[in-house]
Amino acid sequence: MNQRNPGDGEPEDPQPEDPQPEDPQPEDPQPGNGIGGDDSQEDEDQEALQTYGREALRFSGRMSAPLPVETSRNFRGTVRQLAKITGRETPVLVLVMVLATMSVSLTVIGPWLLGGATDIIVTGVRQGGIDTDRLQDRLLVIGGVFALAWALGHIQNYLLSGALQRSMFRLRETIEAKLHRLPLSYVDQHARGDLLSRVTNDIDNLSQSLQQTINQMLTAVLTLVGVTVMMLTVSPLLALVAFVTVPLSVVATRIFATRARPRFLRQWRTTGTLNAQAEDAVSGHAIVTAFGRQNQERQRFAEENAKLYDSSRAAQFLSSAMQPVMMLMGNLQFVSVAVVGGLRISSGAITIGDMQAMIQYTRQFAMPVQQVASMAATFQSGIASLERVVELLDVDEISADPEPAPDPPATRGRECSTTSTSPTSPKSP
Amino acid sequence: MSLRRLLKSHLAPHRRAIVLVLILQAGQTTTGLLLPGLNATLIDDGVLLGDQSVIWRMGGIMLLVSFIQVVLLTVAVWYGSEVAMAFGRDIRRDVFDRVTRYSTREIGRFGTPSLITRITNDTHQIQTLTALVTIMMITAPLTMIAGTVLAIRTDAGLSVLLLVVVPLEIVVTGAIIAAMTPAFQQMQERIDRINAVLREQITGVRVVRAFTREPTESARFAEANHRLTESSLRAARLMAAVFPAVTLLVNLSSVALLWIGADRIEDGSTQIGSLVAYLTYLLQILLAVTMAAFMVSMIPRAAVAAERIVEILDTESSVTPPTTPIQDFTRPGTVEFQEVGFRYPGAEHPVLEGVSFTAVPGETTAIIGSTGAGKTTLLTLAARLADASSGQVAVGGIDVRRLDPALLWGAIGYVPQRAYLFSGTVASNLRYGRPEATDEELWEALEVAQAAGFVQSMPDGLQNRIAQGGTNVSGGQRQRLSIARALVAQPAVYLFDDSFSALDLATEARLRQALEPRTRDAAVLVVAQRISTIETADQIIVLEGGITVGQGRHDELVDTCPTYAEIVSSQRGGETT
Incomplete structure (x- = not known):
């Protein structure tokens, strides 16, 4: 099942590094490595530095504060990256939009047409006989509309999955190319487990969540627009009554979404730290065992694991809690349409068919919102992963010098010279 | 499912x-x-x-x-x-x-x-x-x-x-x-x-x-x-x-x-x-x-x-702790192998077979042989990183399978072939086996391991950062830090698995000389490639295909063991020309 080569645990022999005697600052200062800029945070946790790696700290230290400014900057970069990897699919995406619009339009006029059919029945009952021919014609038309909506929707989904998968292909390609251009100092100074987590777990999570969400979100948003238009057309009064709940849910969504996002980011960062620790304990297994340190390793892991549990649970609840909020909105709409609609039918202002259509619309209105809400969890988790991938893509590269030169090139020597991180003792070979 | x-x-x-x-x-x-x-x-x-x-x-x-x-x-x-x-x-x-x-x-x-x-x-x-x-x-x-x-x-x-x-x-x-x-x-x-x-x-x-x-x-x-x-x-x-x-x-x-x-x-x-x-x-x-x-x-x-x-x-571990662990060594600082064999389940040939020797405090036992001869396996058996398939391995006079694991591992100072350092600092790595060690003790160990010089010249000294796996120091430095780590633990048995390979001859000689007083009360097992590393050993075991083909001192083996003589002549020949 799992065909990894067990022998590739470590680079066999790190080449003897040439001393760089003139290099006064062989270690840490890493001005341009994307995840810099949080050095101040590190001071808080000096103690933990003894036991955890500094990488681990970098992440955990950063987690302690929400850092809204920084994350929002990342967020913009992330959106840009998302646009970049999907850029080449623009023609397909435009076609997808057109098809989706057509398909959704046909779907949303359905309840209105069905309401008309109900009215034929109601009128027929009141007048002593249903006009079966008219009803049949009507129902056949409705069936045709639905079938066409399906066909268009199917093609749309087909095309969209292709575009998404191709985009993920390109993102993976980009990150692989990036790996070859990362300064060795970056690789050295960042826990390998965390780096691996970014290129495997995060990419994997991203493509999974995009695949699951984008399509549904697109349809959901269009349906929302279509249903709104239809509701206003069928009965402006009932529509307004139903929409009273919308601002409420927008506010609620906002609150939950903004709180969930940093927690997801934190969840993935803790995952990175945990990954790094697992890597340490497993790669150094012989030492851990021969020095009798299994218990300490287990305890350290348990602590980090508990942190991961806390952040995951919070993120999961906050993102899932949008669901009940949306449900409340849907229910309130349903009730208000039923009551106000009932009263208006009595006064003869609208028909039963209209009310039926409006009830279906409120369900259809609540549904995409609920869908978006439930997808939001997955989507946010994916975006958090994308942010981590973008951080990696933003790392300054080694110069485009084609030589694999172990001697530090003059250009951008800063990163390169840090590859010989250790000042070599004069005595050493 | x-x-x-x-x-x-x-x-x-x-x-x-x-x-x-x-x-x-x-x-x-x-x-x-x-x-x-x-x-x-x-x-x-x-x-x-x-x-x-x-x-x-x-x-x-x-x-x-x-x-x-x-x-x-x-x-x-x-x-x-x-x-x-x-x-x-x-x-x-x-x-x-x-x-x-x-x-x-x-x-x-x-x-x-x-x-x-x-x-x-x-x-x-x-x-x-x-x-x-x-x-x-x-x-x-x-x-x-x-x-x-x-x-x-x-x-x-x-x-x-x-x-x-x-x-x-x-x-x-x-x-x-x-x-x-x-x-x-x-x-x-x-x-x-x-x-x-x-x-x-x-x-x-x-x-x-x-x-x-x-x-x-x-x-x-x-x-x-x-x-x-x-x-x-x-x-x-x-x-x-x-x-x-x-x-x-x-x-x-x-x-x-x-x-x-x-x-x-x-x-x-x-x-x-x-x-x-x-x-x-x-x-x-x-x-x-x-x-x-x-x-x-x-x-x-x-x-x-x-x-x-x-x-x-x-998957259960093949090494399980004893139900009634023994808490005391009878002969501290000794390692005894009796007819020890090791084989992987289903493997055609054993990795080790019928290996017997005794290592006592203050003496060095060297193990030499070609790649795949079973040298590393021999050391891992002594540290109980795996258990022998046949025969008995005893540390401190007691079968390792009956010893309290904490006691056993507390007595072992293991320096693996691939020196692995954990992410953290130089100090956190050195204290791995004995967290309460003082800075002085760390420096002493570094001196012996010929590592004090480069640690001193690191910007943060003992607090200098070590990347995961120790990838930010050179191979030789990693080896010496790994040796110092074992020294800090003050074990009764030292296991060096080809631990001097990345050092030049002069550094190695200094290291071994400094090591001597520290290992007076401890048994030392050394796996090595170089004859110069082992020729002064009290006992040399020559392994070939998992079997002992020679056992004795350098002078004896040169005459009695063809495999050993071959290794010696190939290396000596290389050195003189």
């Missing part, structure tokens, strides 16, 4: 919370489904009879029901999140615990990268699925059951339609899922493959750069990437087909409902309100099925992950 077993074993502690979630979700779904029924009464008794008080009253009840549903759902989501995440946490903990108990044998069997993926990524997969199940998927069967019951109660005559549509729905989605399962499985395998390639590129980054292997690596990656995209696409397209198909079914059944309903209303057996309620039930039941289909599509991935986790939990 592994997934089921894992769920069973690891959800058991959360049974109460799960039952609670189930009850809450059932209550939530049922209350939600009461709304269309109440609305039917509102239409039939209020609207059609023109009774406004009924409209208001029913409206009030519906409002109340709505709030109850939302409260129930919120609480269900809270506990659902908790259960799912605790489940993931527990699995992760157990997998990690198990791995730390493994012997080198099991570690080698699974491979380090694979073990790490299992601890992190695989548990995450399962955790995600559990969250989806407890928070959403569970409502699908509940909605189907409650919806069908309520629909039949509202109007039994119309439920003929349900009998046709619901099975049809299940068949359609079932067929798509059946097609999707192998597609997802294949996708998972290809994800593994691509991750393996990336892993190799990162861990071997220096080798790749040094040999300009980037084009080869990129080509390898591109192929894996293509194959992954191909199978993801297949899976994604199947999945994309579900939603439009289900929508079509819902819509067509609504049309059919009106057609059947018209007749029944005409003959008075069905009321208008029921017809409207039915449309809503139909919509909700079928939506639930779609939701379920969507969630089920995640199961194959989780099943693969579960299998890999269960594989770890099912």
Whole structure:
């Protein structure tokens, strides 16, 4: 099942590094490595530095504060990256939009047409006989509309999955190319487990969540627009009554979404730290065992694991809690349409068919919102992963010098010279 | 099935919370489904009879029901999140615990990268699925059951339609899922493959750069990437087909409902309100099925992950602690091998066979032989990183299998062939075996290991940062720090596995000289390649293919052991020319 080569645990022999005697600052200062800029945070946790790696700290230290400014900057970069990897699919995406619009339009006029059919029945009952021919014609038309909506929707989904998968292909390609251009100092100074987590777990999570969400979100948003238009057309009064709940849910969504996002980011960062620790304990297994340190390793892991549990649970609840909020909105709409609609039918202002259509619309209105809400969890988790991938893509590269030169090139020597991180003792070979 | 077993074993502690979630979700779904029924009464008794008080009253009840549903759902989501995440946490903990108990044998069997993926990524997969199940998927069967019951109660005559549509729905989605399962499985395998390639590129980054292997690596990656995209696409397209198909079914059944309903209303057996309620039930039941289909599509991935986790939990370590551990050494600082053999299960040839020797305090036992002769295995047996298949290994006079592991490992100072340093600082690495060691003791150990010089010149000295695996110091420095780490622990038995290989002869000579006073009361086992390292040893064991072909002092072996003489002449020849 799992065909990894067990022998590739470590680079066999790190080449003897040439001393760089003139290099006064062989270690840490890493001005341009994307995840810099949080050095101040590190001071808080000096103690933990003894036991955890500094990488681990970098992440955990950063987690302690929400850092809204920084994350929002990342967020913009992330959106840009998302646009970049999907850029080449623009023609397909435009076609997808057109098809989706057509398909959704046909779907949303359905309840209105069905309401008309109900009215034929109601009128027929009141007048002593249903006009079966008219009803049949009507129902056949409705069936045709639905079938066409399906066909268009199917093609749309087909095309969209292709575009998404191709985009993920390109993102993976980009990150692989990036790996070859990362300064060795970056690789050295960042826990390998965390780096691996970014290129495997995060990419994997991203493509999974995009695949699951984008399509549904697109349809959901269009349906929302279509249903709104239809509701206003069928009965402006009932529509307004139903929409009273919308601002409420927008506010609620906002609150939950903004709180969930940093927690997801934190969840993935803790995952990175945990990954790094697992890597340490497993790669150094012989030492851990021969020095009798299994218990300490287990305890350290348990602590980090508990942190991961806390952040995951919070993120999961906050993102899932949008669901009940949306449900409340849907229910309130349903009730208000039923009551106000009932009263208006009595006064003869609208028909039963209209009310039926409006009830279906409120369900259809609540549904995409609920869908978006439930997808939001997955989507946010994916975006958090994308942010981590973008951080990696933003790392300054080694110069485009084609030589694999172990001697530090003059250009951008800063990163390169840090590859010989250790000042070599004069005595050493 | 592994997934089921894992769920069973690891959800058991959360049974109460799960039952609670189930009850809450059932209550939530049922209350939600009461709304269309109440609305039917509102239409039939209020609207059609023109009774406004009924409209208001029913409206009030519906409002109340709505709030109850939302409260129930919120609480269900809270506990659902908790259960799912605790489940993931527990699995992760157990997998990690198990791995730390493994012997080198099991570690080698699974491979380090694979073990790490299992601890992190695989548990995450399962955790995600559990969250989806407890928070959403569970409502699908509940909605189907409650919806069908309520629909039949509202109007039994119309439920003929349900009998046709619901099975049809299940068949359609079932067929798509059946097609999707192998597609997802294949996708998972290809994800593994691509991750393996990336892993190799990162861990071997220096080798790749040094040999300009980037084009080869990129080509390898591109192929894996293509194959992954191909199978993801297949899976994604199947999945994309579900939603439009289900929508079509819902819509067509609504049309059919009106057609059947018209007749029944005409003959008075069905009321208008029921017809409207039915449309809503139909919509909700079928939506639930779609939701379920969507969630089920995640199961194959989780099943693969579960299998890999269960594989770890099912693998017992071949090294188990004794039931009544012995707490004292009878002859501290000695190592005795009696007819020791080691073989991997199913392997044709043993790695070691019939090895016997005794190492006493203050003496050095050197082990020499070609690659694959069993030298490293011999040392790992002394440290009980694995257990001998035959014979007996005793440390301090007691069989290692009967010793308290803490006592044994406290007495061993192990310097592995591949010096591994942990992420942290120089000091945290040195104190690994004895956290209470003072700075002076660290410096002493560094002096002996010929490492004081370069540690002093590091900007932060003892507090200088060490990257994971020790990749930010050179191979020779890593070796010397690794030796110092063993010295700090003040063991009674030293195991040096080719630990001087990256040092030049002069440094090595100084190191060995400094080592001598420190090892006066300890047995020293040295695996070496160089004759110069071992010629002064008190006892030399020459291994070939796992068998002792010579045992004695340098002078004796030169004359009596052809294998040894050959090694000597090849190296001496090389040195003189």
